[in-house]
Each structure stands twice: as C-alpha cells, then as structure tokens.
Amino acid sequence: QQQVKQSPQSLIVQKGGISIINCAYENTAFDYFPWYQQFPGKGPALLIAIRPDVSEKKEGRFTISFNKSAKQFSLHIMDSQPGDSATYFCAALSGNTGKLIFGQGTTLQVKP
Amino acid sequence: NAGVTQTPKFRILKIGQSMTLQCTQDMNHNYMYWYRQDPGMGLKLIYYSVGAGITDKGEVPNGYNVSRSTTEDFPLRLELAAPSQTSVYFCASSYRRVGQPQHFGDGTRLSIL
Numbered sequence: 001q002q003q004v005k006q007s008p009q010s011l012i013v014q015k016g017g018i019s020i021i022n023c024a025y026e027n028t029a030f031d032y033f034p035w036y037q038q039f040p041g042k043g044p045a046l047l048i049a050i051r052p053d054v055s056e057k058k059e060g061r062f063t064i065s066f067n068k069s070a071k072q073f074s075l076h077i078m079d080s081q082p083g084d085s086a087t088y089f090c091a092a093l094s095g096n097t098g099k100l101i102f103g104q105g106t107t108l109q110v111k112p
Numbered sequence: 113n114a115g116v117t118q119t120p121k122f123r124i125l126k127i128g129q130s131m132t133l134q135c136t137q138d139m140n141h142n143y144m145y146w147y148r149q150d151p152g153m154g155l156k157l158i159y160y161s162v163g164a165g166i167t168d169k170g171e172v173p174n175g176y177n178v179s180r181s182t183t184e185d186f187p188l189r190l191e192l193a194a195p196s197q198t199s200v201y202f203c204a205s206s207y208r209r210v211g212q213p214q215h216f217g218d219g220t221r222l223s224i225l
Contacts, residue, residue, distance in 0.1 A: 034212070041219075043216030093212065099157055104153055104154050105153070
C-alpha cells in the first residue's frame with residue numbers, strides 16, 4: 001500500500017521529442033506528488049509537484065498529468081533536450097504519516 | 113548560500129566500524145531528513161526531524177541513529193557497519209511541512225567491506 005510504482009526503468013528519446021514517465025500508487029492517503037530530477041553525482045532536485053485536486057500542472061517544458069480515479073500520474077517533458085538526460089523520480093507524500101515514498105526511478109537519455 | 117552540505121563525499125569502512133555522516137543546512141529549515149539510495153531503487157527514508165530535539169524513524173531505521181541538537185545540523189550515526197549499509201546517503205531539508213524535502217545535499221557514497 002505504501003508503494004509507488006514507476007515505469008519505464010529507462011527511456012531513450014530523440015532531441016525535440018516528448019519524454020513520458022508514469023507512476024502509479026495505491027494508498028489514497030497520499031496527497032502530494034512531486035517529481036525529482038537527479039544528475040550523476042548530485043542529489044535529487046525538486047522539479048515540479050502536484051496535489052490531487054488538480055488534473056494537470058505545467059511549468060515550462062515539464063507537465064504533470066494526474067488521474068485521481070486511476071491513481072496514476074505522469075511526467076511529460078516536451079521538446080526534450082540533451083541537458084534533460086538524468087534520472088527522474090516520482091514520489092508520493094502520505095498525509096497520514098508525513099513520509100515521502102519514492103518510485104524506483106527512470107533514467108532518461110536524450111540523443112542529439 | 114551553500115544549501116545542504118554533506119561530509120564526507122566518499123568513505124570506505126570495515127565491517128563493525130562506526131562513523132558519523134555529517135549534514136548541515138544554512139536555510140534555517142525546521143525539517144531535515146536522511147535517505148539512502150541503492151542502485152535501481154528510489155530513495156528510502158531512514159530518519160527525519162521536525163526541529164531541534166525532535167527525531168523520528170522512517171522506513172529503514174535499523175542500524176542507524178540520529179540526533180538534532182541544533183536547527184542547522186542533523187548527523188547520522190552508523191554504530192556497527194554492515195555490508196548491507198553500503199549505499200549512497202542523502203541528507204535533505206525543507207521549509208514546509210514534514211515530508212517535502214526540497215533541498216538535497218550531494219550525498220555520501222559509503223562502502224562497507
């Protein structure tokens with residue numbers, strides 16, 4: 001119930017293409033869904049986040065789509081660039097416990 | 113503005129040794145966290161703190177201890193190092209409510225041999 005399942009594990013996209021990473025959860029107590037971006041040798045950095053009362057949030061080329069009924073949310077990176085090559089983690093925060101549960105991560109490679 | 117600073121960056125320990133991973137933040141955040149990251153896995157919460165003098169267990173606390181005597185510092189202690197504790201350790205902090213780490217350090221890569 002505390003799991004967040006992320007897919008795919010790895011993703012290769014051409015420059016200018018759309019990168020899509022999906023996450024699913026089971027616990028309905030989750031009430032905050034952030035995405036983190038991590039470059040090699042660095043800590044994760046908060047990229048964008050959404051609450052379940054919103055179906056979509058966009059910040060620049062990054063969009064979160066949220067489907068509350070399906071308990072799924074996804075990250076879309078439009079016009080993907082080589083500089084976007086990194087590992088991306090979705091996460092979900094439990095309003096009951098205050099603990100953040102991370103997905104397994106997706107390694108994105110954007111080819112020039 | 114340094115953010116979250118972790119030391120050391122790398123360390124090799126022998127089984128049974130002990131050490132302390134240091135973490136300090138200069139953003140006056142109340143909330144601080146310790147995570148471990150294993151290959152192909154997401155981050156797992158070890159311990160967290162909601163303020164000086166207050167700590168609580170996360171998902172994987174066994175084999176670790178923490179203390180929070182000041183707002184700035186949140187050290188993580190390994191008492192009897194075991195191979196299963198080989199991992200990359202991240203410290204994080206946040207201004208908002210517990211569970212929303214917004215600022216991570218660059219990690220400590222720890223190997224137990």
